[in-house]
Amino acid sequence: MKNVKILGSGCKRCVQTAAMASSEASKLGIEIELEKITDFADIARFGIASTPGVVIDGKVVHAGGLPKPEDMAKWLSA
Secondary structure, three states, rough: OOOEEEEOOOOOHHHHHHHHHHHHHHOOOOOOOEEEOOOOOHHHHHHOOOEEEEEEEOOOEEOOOOOHHHHHHHHHHH
């Protein structure tokens, strides 16, 4: 099981990113534990200044803007 954290204030793009992570994981048959981190102090601990951010198994893979679905699939498959 992969741990996926979506970092952001809960904005529309953050919600879309979380939905994309769930959708791509389902397509790939990968089980994920999805967490939404909205506290800015917690977000800053990951070194992210622009949201949404995506952290998979403790590694920051994306920051700022809506990621592409194919990138999400690649990150989840790694």
